[in-house]
Structures are given as C-alpha cells and as structure tokens.
Amino acid sequence: MARRAVHHGRRALSAQPFAAACFHCGLPVALGSSWSVRIDGAPRPMCCPGCEAVAQGIVEAGLADYYRTRSVFADRAEGVDLVPPELALYDSATAATAATAGEAREGVFSLDGIRCAACVWLIERRLARLPGVREAQVNVATERLHMTWDAALCKPSDIVQALRGIGYTAYPYQAAQHGAQLERHRKKQFRQLFVAGLSMMQVMMYALPAYIADEGTMDAPMAALMQWASLLLTIPAVLYSAQPFFRGAWASLRARMPGMDLPVAIGIGAAFGASVLATLRGSGEVYYDSVTMFIFLLLASRYLEQMARRKAARALEDLQRALPASAQRLSKWPGSRQATMVAAASLAEGDVILVEPGSAVAADGIILEGYTDVDLALLTGESRAQARVPGDELPGGAINTTQAIVLRVTRVASDSTLARLVKLVEKAGQGKPRIAQWADQVAAWFVVGLLLLTVAVFIGWQLVDPARAWQVAIAVLVVSCPCALSLATPTALAAATDALVRRGVLVVQPHVLETLQRATHIVFDKTGTLTEGRPVLRHVEPLAGLTAARCLQVAAALEAGSAHPLALAIRTAGADGGLRADQLHSEAGQGVEGVVDGVRYHLGRDGYAGAAPVAVWPDVSNVYLGANGIVLARFELADALRADAPEVVRRFRARGQTVILLSGDDQAVVSRTGAALGIDTAIGQQLPEQKLAYVQQLQAAGAVVAMVGDGINDAAVLRAADVSFAMGGGAALAQLSADCVLLSNRLAALDDAATGAARALRIIRQNLAWASVYNCVAIPAAAFGLINPWLSAAGMSLSSAVVVINALRLRRMKAA
Structure with a gap:
C-alpha cells in the first residue's frame, strides 16, 4: 500500500517510497490517471487537473527551476481558475478614482501555501512578469505580499489570478482575516x-x-x-x-x-x-x-x-481595524435626511455623510451639523473625549461618542488621516x-x-x-x-513600540529607538513643531472703559460665524461669554461689524476700527475692537509656543544633546523663539534645500542628527536625517518621509520616545x-x-x- 511520508507536518521530497506520486503536491496518483506535465524533459505524473494546470503554468512561465530548488511539496491545487466575486468589488473600490498611465498603486496581500524559500522565488518572479507590476516582495514571517503596480495596466484580481495560477491562494490583506x-x-x-x-x-x-x-x-x-x-x-x-x-x-x-x-x-x-x-x-x-x-x-x-x-x-492591529468599511451617505442633504449605506472606499470629496453615536468616522471631513464629543484615543493617544462643533474638522477613524453629526467629506477614505497611518503601520516592523x-x-x-x-x-x-x-x-x-x-x-523592541503607541508615538522604521539613543543633535523646525502652527490670543489690551473680559466676549460673539484663523483664535479664547451678535456684516480684508446688546461694534484692522497702527513683532497680528468711533481694545494674536516645548528642549539639553532651531521664518522671529526656549543656535530664513544642506553638513562632521518637523518643506530634510519625527497634525508628505510620527501632536511625545529608547536599549x-x-x-x-x-x-x-x-x-x- 502506498505510504506518504510526513516531514514536520508537510510532505517531504526525500521520503516518497511510491512511484505514482503527484510531482506537484506529492499525493498518490490514481491508477489509470492521464494527467501529466513535461518537466525537465520528462513527463511528470499529476494527481488532478488542478495540479496539472498549475504545473503547466509554472513551466510555461519559464519557472521550472522551482521544482529543482524546493524542499517540500506544494499544496494540492484545487479551483485555481476561479477568482472570488469579492475581488471584482475590490477592483471596483480601487478604481473609484480613474487610473491614468503611470499612476502607482500599492497594496498588501495575505498569502496561503508558502512552503519554503523556493515558493518566495516563484511568487516574486511570476508577479514580476505581470504587465504593470513594479515591485513584489514576500515577507515569509508574516505571510504577506507587498505590491506596487501601475493602476492602468494591472488590477488586484490580476495579481490574485496569477498567484492562483501557480498554486497559491492570495487575497487583499484584511486585519480581521489576518488576525484569524x-x-x-x-x-x-x-x-x-x-x-x-x-x-x-x-x-x-x-x-x-x-x-x-x-x-x-x-x-x-x-x-x-x-x-x-x-x-x-x-x-x-x-x-x-x-x-x-x-x-x-x-x-x-x-x-x-x-x-x-x-x-x-x-x-x-x-x-x-x-x-x-x-x-x-x-x-x-x-x-x-x-x-x-x-x-x-x-x-x-x-x-x-x-x-x-x-x-x-x-x-x-487596533489601528488597522479602526477604519470602517461603510458609511451612511446623505445624497440629498439638506433637503432630505434619508441615508444610503455605501462602501467607505466609494466616498468622494464633497459627499455628505451621517455619523451616528458609537460609529467611527469613515473619512476626514468638516462638521456641518451637530455638537458632539469624539474619542481620538486610537489616533492621538489622548484618552479624554474632546468636544467638536460645526465648522470643526474630524479625522477619519475618530469615534463619535455623544450624538449624531453630519459631516462633509474633505478627503476620500483611502487618503484619510487613519488610512495614512495604516499605511505607515504597514511599513512599520518590516x-x-x-x-x-x-x-x-x-x-x-x-x-x-x-x-x-x-x-x-x-x-x-x-x-x-x-x-x-x-x-x-x-x-x-x-x-x-x-x-x-x-x-x-x-x-523588548515590540514591548517598547507598544508602550510608545499608547503614548501617541508611531514607530515606522526599525532603527528609530536605537538611532535616537545615539543622536548628538536634535534639530527642530519652528512653525507647527515648537509652536502651535496657528494663531492664538496672546494678550488683550483694554483702551477704554470696558474690561478685557468684556471686550473678549464681544469680539467672540462678532466672530461666531467666521472661519478665518484669527477669528477662530478669538472665538476659542472667549467661547464661554454667552453673548450673541445680530446684523453681522463683514468686509473682506477689513473686519466684521455687528450689534451686541444694542451696541454696534467694529472688529478688524486698525483703520476699520478707527485705531492708529501699533508697531509689533513680525509674527504678531493686531485686531482692534471699536464702537461709536472709540477704540475699545487691542487683541494681540501670534503663533504661540507649545506649552510643553520649553520642558522638552530642557530635557534634551540635560541629556547632553545639542538642540538647534532651523526655520524658514524671519530671523528676528526665530531668534526670539530660540531665546525663549534656551536654544543657542537658532537659524532663520532657510529654504528647504538650505535646511537639507545644513543637516548634511552636521552629518559630515560626525553628528547623528534627529530632525523634527511638520511641513511639506520639511520632507527632504526629514528623509535625510539619521532619524526623523513628524508631528501628527502636520502634512501627509512629512509623515510619509519621517521614521516616526507623533500621533498625539504633543511635542512631549518626542521626549517619551527618547525615554522609551533609553529604557529599551x-x-x-x-x-x-x-x-x-x-x-x-x-x-x-x-x-x-x-x-x-x-x-x-x-x-x-x-x-x-x-x-x-x-x-x-x-x-x-x-x-x-
């Protein structure tokens, strides 16, 4: 009776005592079987038409070397000609944006059936011959396939069909399936x-x-x-x-x-x-x-x-699972509130969606209607719920916790904040x-x-x-x-990475902790990194009979409907005033006027409010409040330092590391910021190429440079630094160029990373x-x-x- 040897749970090549064994999968071949494939000049028996089709496909692709280098038999090939209907949906979802020639798409696929190193060789070479495939890399440890292809020449179903044609089961990576x-x-x-x-x-x-x-x-x-x-x-x-x-x-x-x-x-x-x-x-x-x-x-x-x-x-993994697969689209809003369930991948910019309590936001957007609290713990590490009102932005992946809101999509699901982070997670740990x-x-x-x-x-x-x-x-x-x-x-590295993720630090590249521990120079960008990146109210100067608090309440009421950054800063500072403005009228580039408690006020530039201009620093903006020809108050607004910036800089200096401020802002502003933080070297008016040259000059002198930035103009220098960090609220290009992302948008998270690196090492x-x-x-x-x-x-x-x-x-x- 034919016997089948087992090699560590898999069929071994060197222990097959019977002659009538399938050359592809090693299973017995039935008497009278006519299935065979000519391999290396000789007909090889096959146990079924599936194995015959797979073996023939491998030979016709010029990949017969697979059979000479493999160490164990492949799985039996069954149903290899079928592509699941779900793949057609996947193709449709990825084609939501029209593909143009040369446009690159990336994807991750889960693989079943990998048996040995020869399998990796076979998969990568077979996919390399598909039209439009630019890169195919198999990670044996995770059984994942990382692909880059030309969207106009190749589809996900083509990739899966090619793999099934050589005997491997593949499907677009899903965290739930991979977890199973x-x-x-x-x-x-x-x-x-x-x-x-x-x-x-x-x-x-x-x-x-x-x-x-x-x-x-x-x-x-x-x-x-x-x-x-x-x-x-x-x-x-x-x-x-x-x-x-x-x-x-x-x-x-x-x-x-x-x-x-x-x-x-x-x-x-x-x-x-x-x-x-x-x-x-x-x-x-x-x-x-x-x-x-x-x-x-x-x-x-x-x-x-x-x-x-x-x-x-x-x-x-929680981060990867958080992006919802569907959304409730309000096609006829505001005329009708009837919602239609659609795939999140099909959402387009400008669509209006309903987000119910307890649901995750499917894509980045702006709140059109509803007041609620949102849970951003998965995105930022912040455990406390945060209030959001109409006009506020919400990132994809945020959890709506209080009441239903209506949202206008500003970025499609595939480009949402959470989707970008998931892409970074895919890069992490490779x-x-x-x-x-x-x-x-x-x-x-x-x-x-x-x-x-x-x-x-x-x-x-x-x-x-x-x-x-x-x-x-x-x-x-x-x-x-x-x-x-x-x-x-x-x-140890996995445990440290987990602890940092819970603190709002996403480690993307494997060398981050080790290199940060060795860093000799910490180079900071200014705007959005050491500072908030947006104007905040720094000081209220009363100029007539009203108190500073009353002037701020009136100004906040006048700015209630404005989306201007300066208006947002005033509204945020005086949000608890409870006053209401009527008969509002705004003039572009000048200001806004309105009636509060029966008095008509003007809020805006010096001439608009009847005030004489006051000399200020280049980074300070003055807004004036006036009524009946009398100037009542001056509001000083500026890009304020982050509250945790002084302590973070002090800690790095205490470790013996050199801290440098490198910014494109005016030199006087940069020098003042550096002095406020105790940074001795503060260099302003730097173009992106000048920042890059400066960091490379430090490296040439033997320095190990850690760069922290948030803007598009920081992308090149972030990539060039020995280790780099991007702020979570910064530009997507900066995040994709960085080795680590501070999801919480707290500068203190950088100090957490340094502390975690020291502990891990x-x-x-x-x-x-x-x-x-x-x-x-x-x-x-x-x-x-x-x-x-x-x-x-x-x-x-x-x-x-x-x-x-x-x-x-x-x-x-x-x-x-």
Whole structure:
C-alpha cells in the first residue's frame, strides 16, 4: 500500500517510497490517471487537473527551476481558475478614482501555501512578469505580499489570478482575516504545548520508579516495560510538538545561518535516538523524561514569548481595524435626511455623510451639523473625549461618542488621516534595527561554536568516561541559550513600540529607538513643531472703559460665524461669554461689524476700527475692537509656543544633546523663539534645500542628527536625517518621509520616545549581559558533567523566561 511520508507536518521530497506520486503536491496518483506535465524533459505524473494546470503554468512561465530548488511539496491545487466575486468589488473600490498611465498603486496581500524559500522565488518572479507590476516582495514571517503596480495596466484580481495560477491562494490583506490566521497558529502552538505537557507527565510516571528504586528492587523485565512505555509516550512529543524546532533548524541550515533551533533539534534528536537505541538493545541510559521535559519547557517559554509579542502588537492591529468599511451617505442633504449605506472606499470629496453615536468616522471631513464629543484615543493617544462643533474638522477613524453629526467629506477614505497611518503601520516592523541584526549574527556564530564545543566535549568524555559521553554532550546542547540574542531583543523592541503607541508615538522604521539613543543633535523646525502652527490670543489690551473680559466676549460673539484663523483664535479664547451678535456684516480684508446688546461694534484692522497702527513683532497680528468711533481694545494674536516645548528642549539639553532651531521664518522671529526656549543656535530664513544642506553638513562632521518637523518643506530634510519625527497634525508628505510620527501632536511625545529608547536599549543590554553570564556558567558546568540533560532543559527555559519577562517591563509606561 502506498505510504506518504510526513516531514514536520508537510510532505517531504526525500521520503516518497511510491512511484505514482503527484510531482506537484506529492499525493498518490490514481491508477489509470492521464494527467501529466513535461518537466525537465520528462513527463511528470499529476494527481488532478488542478495540479496539472498549475504545473503547466509554472513551466510555461519559464519557472521550472522551482521544482529543482524546493524542499517540500506544494499544496494540492484545487479551483485555481476561479477568482472570488469579492475581488471584482475590490477592483471596483480601487478604481473609484480613474487610473491614468503611470499612476502607482500599492497594496498588501495575505498569502496561503508558502512552503519554503523556493515558493518566495516563484511568487516574486511570476508577479514580476505581470504587465504593470513594479515591485513584489514576500515577507515569509508574516505571510504577506507587498505590491506596487501601475493602476492602468494591472488590477488586484490580476495579481490574485496569477498567484492562483501557480498554486497559491492570495487575497487583499484584511486585519480581521489576518488576525484569524494568527489565532489558528496560536491554537496550533497550544496544541503542541498540550501534547508535550501530557507526554512529559506520563513519561515522568514511568521514569520516577526507576529513579527511586534501590539496587535490585526492579527486575529487568519491569525496567524494560517502563522504557517501552516511555518510548511510546515520547513519540507524539518528538514527532508533533517538536516540529517547530526541526523546521527552524532545517530552514537555518538551508539559509546557511545556523540559528538557535539547530542545537535544540540536535539535542532532541540525539537524546531520543540514543534512548531508542538503548531500549532496543536492552542496555544503556534512556532520556525520555529529559526529552519530553525539554520540549515542554521550551515550547512553554516560546508560547509565552509569542503571546507577549502579540499583546505588544495589538495597538497597531487596533489601528488597522479602526477604519470602517461603510458609511451612511446623505445624497440629498439638506433637503432630505434619508441615508444610503455605501462602501467607505466609494466616498468622494464633497459627499455628505451621517455619523451616528458609537460609529467611527469613515473619512476626514468638516462638521456641518451637530455638537458632539469624539474619542481620538486610537489616533492621538489622548484618552479624554474632546468636544467638536460645526465648522470643526474630524479625522477619519475618530469615534463619535455623544450624538449624531453630519459631516462633509474633505478627503476620500483611502487618503484619510487613519488610512495614512495604516499605511505607515504597514511599513512599520518590516526590518530589523542594527542591534537585532547584530544579535542574529552573533547567535549564528554562537551556535556554530556550541556545535564545535559539543563535538570536542564528546570526544574528551570518550577518553575519560565513555559511558557518560553521550549524556554530557546532550546536556551541553540543551543548556545553551541564545534566546536573549535572537528572541528577547525583538521582544523588548515590540514591548517598547507598544508602550510608545499608547503614548501617541508611531514607530515606522526599525532603527528609530536605537538611532535616537545615539543622536548628538536634535534639530527642530519652528512653525507647527515648537509652536502651535496657528494663531492664538496672546494678550488683550483694554483702551477704554470696558474690561478685557468684556471686550473678549464681544469680539467672540462678532466672530461666531467666521472661519478665518484669527477669528477662530478669538472665538476659542472667549467661547464661554454667552453673548450673541445680530446684523453681522463683514468686509473682506477689513473686519466684521455687528450689534451686541444694542451696541454696534467694529472688529478688524486698525483703520476699520478707527485705531492708529501699533508697531509689533513680525509674527504678531493686531485686531482692534471699536464702537461709536472709540477704540475699545487691542487683541494681540501670534503663533504661540507649545506649552510643553520649553520642558522638552530642557530635557534634551540635560541629556547632553545639542538642540538647534532651523526655520524658514524671519530671523528676528526665530531668534526670539530660540531665546525663549534656551536654544543657542537658532537659524532663520532657510529654504528647504538650505535646511537639507545644513543637516548634511552636521552629518559630515560626525553628528547623528534627529530632525523634527511638520511641513511639506520639511520632507527632504526629514528623509535625510539619521532619524526623523513628524508631528501628527502636520502634512501627509512629512509623515510619509519621517521614521516616526507623533500621533498625539504633543511635542512631549518626542521626549517619551527618547525615554522609551533609553529604557529599551538598557533592557536589551541587560538581556545580553544575562545571556552571556548564564552561558558562561551553564555551558562549562554541563561540559564538566555537573548538569544532567533534564536540569539543562529547566535551566534553558528559565533563562528564556527571565529575558522575556525583563523585556515586558517596557510595557509599564502608562498611556497619557
């Protein structure tokens, strides 16, 4: 009867004893089957028309090398010619804006069916041959495909159909589906852990009598029965629960970079093999209890580590899930309030939508009707609800918490604030910081050195005490722990990233924390970065009989319906006045007049209100209030410093870092701002290219530069800096060019990032120090025979737990 070998849960190429096996998927081929494909000059049998079609497609695409380089069979191909109807909707949604030749689109797809490195090679090369595809990158770890294509030449359904044509299932990435896939993986990990734990407990029941039995109290047949029972109970743990270690070891060997799974897999295989041999011979040491304990303890530490990393990444996943898929469009507003449910992707600029309480805003817009409170915690990290009134802007992804509002869309859903942040999230976590790359390299050399040491130890004990040579060699393999190098470092970075997201800091590039910690110069833009970026009321100067408070209340009433930035500043400052203005009339470029409590007032420029002009700083605007030819008050408005700017600058200077103000504003204004903040170097009147040249000059002198900005004119210098930060309320181009986005729009979040970077690097160093001390003590102890295999397993698992728990301390940073 034909048998099918299993290689770590997948069909292995080297273990197929039957001839009639499908060349594509490895399943048995039915007698009389006529399906076949000519590959490498010979007809290859296929089990079904699906596999035949896929294999033929691979060969016709000139990609037959896939079959020579793969390490495991592909999944059986079924229904490969079908494209789900949902893809047509996806094409329609992405085509909401007409595609023009040369217009680039980006997308992320989830992949099913990846088996080995050859799969990545096959997918990327097949997609590279599609018309209009500019870039295709497969992330094996996340099973995602990142694509860039010409919208006029290619559609998402073309990409999915091409992948199905070579045997892979793909669909546009959705956080919910991807989360379900991760949940399935978690459940499998738990099942493996459960089987290992069950095996360990049962094996211990049979191993314990042998440990406690006195000389001659257990006869040979009973001892043999105990060993055979232990063997049968250990097999599920080795063949099922230990799959991740064997699979990881094989992958690291193929990549020619030995990883931490290699000594683990060798240790498990050697201990189990020696035990089976001793059981068959009826003499020698058996290690079934050590094998099952080692598998269980290491799986437990990995399970906890994975849960910790998943918990740390949850904030980013919440951000991805927050964008609603639908919206209620009011097509005939204000004549009719009848709403129609439409896809959020189909909204166009100018559409009017209804946002009910408890719903998320589908796209950026301006409130036309309704007073409410909104929850911006997911976007900014701000936990308190914020009041919004007609005329205020709302970002996509904000949660309406109080009452229904009517909103006019100002940016389509695909370009909303939250959508841009989701794109940034997609970029986040794609690479590794240098310290993690260094740790991986050190771990690889560590494993090679450990294997050489194990061989030397085995040879040495063969000369001293051959009976203990195998046991000691296994203990050396098992006790080693490169986990702090290749596991706990990314755990620390994930925990720190999670804590910063809850503080309103989105880390986009992997090197942010490491580079910020090394930064020697912190360069700030002025407007919108150190300052609010909008005028605020700085001072009210009464000039007649009215008090400053009364003048402000009157001015706020006159500006109640104006959208001018200066009017907004006055209205915000005097919002609690409760006065109402009638007979309002405005003159463009001059001001506004109206009647408040029976008195006609004029508010505006000096001549309009009857006042003489007053000399002011270049960044200060004066607005005057007058009535009956008498000037009542002068309002000074200016772009004010952020409340947290002085403290942030002070903290960076206290760390020994040089703070520089680099702005395009007038030099006198920049110098005054620098003096107010204690910044010695304040340079104004800088064009974008001059900012870029200045930063590059600092870098050429050996400086590590961190740049903080918010405007379109900061995009080039943000990209050129060693590490860069964009304000959450700034321009989209600046955010896309930056390495990190301060979602909360608080400058203090930058100090949170610096503090988090220092803590993360400190804990990573602690983990590395612990790993060094542990391995320097444990490995020699095992080599000298002082530690047996089961104690080695406990020691390694404890070491893994220590570094993971230490890394999770980074999550203790409280949300703002």
